[in-house]
Amino acid sequence: MPAELSVGLAEPAHQHGIGVVAPFDFALDRELWRWVPEDVSLYLTRLPFFTTPVTVEMAVACGDRRAVRRATRDVLTPEPAVVAYACTSGSFVDGAAGEEVLRRTMVGAGAPAACTTSGALIDALRVLGVSRLAIATPYVEPVTRRLVGYLAEHDVRTVSCEGLGLLGNIWRVTYAEIVEIVRTVDADDAEALFISCTNVPSYDLIEPLEMALGKPVLTANQVTMWAALRAMGRVAVGGGRLLRAGVPHLEPGAA
Structure with missing residues (x-):
């Protein structure tokens, strides 16, 4: 040089x-x-x-x-x-x-x-002291049911859950679709809400959703x-x- x-x-x-x-x-x-x-x-x-x-x-x-x-x-x-x-x-x-x-x-x-x-989800729930969770997923029902069972093994109760029923192209889910499913799945007795799947975009949604729901919002990524x-x-x-x-x-x- x-x-x-x-x-x-x-x-x-x-x-x-x-x-x-x-x-x-x-x-x-x-x-x-x-x-x-x-x-x-x-x-x-x-x-x-x-x-x-x-x-x-x-x-x-x-x-x-x-x-x-x-x-x-x-x-x-x-x-x-x-x-x-x-x-x-x-x-x-x-x-x-x-x-x-x-x-x-x-x-x-x-x-x-x-x-x-x-x-990581289980660790995050423990840090936040959450044992009652609402979950929103892009999955078909049998996959979402496996998540509910996994959480139960860790003494986390799923108080409500909803899936989009997608079999592919999950990365194409829009912010608007995520907001809609979150509104549908949120429940008064849920201490927090989890948006599942690392192929679901969520970075810009977390703080606005927390402000709207008044509770922690966790996402896969x-x-x-x-x-x-x-x-x-x-x-x-x-x-x-x-x-x-x-x-x-x-x-x-x-x-």
């Missing part, structure tokens, strides 16, 4: 990293980036493609241990501080035991710490990035009561 070009050039800041294992149809990479500080990078990889529509069978396929192990190893080269499994249905479809297996699989593949979307950054001792960028709650640093491998 010519001497005159090097004058005044500062070295780039050291980037801490989060490895992200996402489903093959995940289309909201930019939304994940919005949650992270400028000195944190995301290293994303996709799970194998399936022709199955968004059903229980597809969720089970997304949680296949061999695929998750391989995807985890794919993102380890840049040395992320944590690996996040960013799929809600794939991490709740086999219940609490299945979610734990996913985390153990990622740590066993070499991840220094690991979290899943559904595990929000809790995933919150948990991953929390494992690094960092705080997510964005709004919502969860991000304003004081939370301790997690031990490696916890979610």
Whole structure:
């Protein structure tokens, strides 16, 4: 490099990293980036493609241990501080035991710490002291029912739930559709509301919905990035009561 070009050039800041294992149809990479500080990078990889529509069978396929192990190893080269499994249905479809297996699989593949979307949801509910939840999903009814069962295993009661019944193209759900289903599913006895699926856009909706409903609103991408950054001792960028709650640093491998 010519001497005159090097004058005044500062070295780039050291980037801490989060490895992200996402489903093959995940289309909201930019939304994940919005949650992270400028000195944190995301290293994303996709799970194998399936022709199955968004059903229980597809969720089970997304949680296949061999695929998750391989995807985890794919993102380890840049040395992320944590690996996040960013799929809600794939991490709740086999219940609490299945979610734990996913985390153990990622740590066993070499991840220094690991979290899943559904595990992050449970941690977020505990931080907020929530045990009665309303849930809005894009799923068909059998998939939504698996989420209700997963929450029950963690002593969280679903007081109301509603699904859009989509079998694909979930990333095309609009903010207007999300607001409508949230209005439908909210209940007086729900202490908080959860919008499921990492392929549902939600970043700009959380604070307006919390103001309108008067209660915490959690979303799949929000809790995933919150948990991953929390494992690094960092705080997510964005709004919502969860991000304003004081939370301790997690031990490696916890979610």
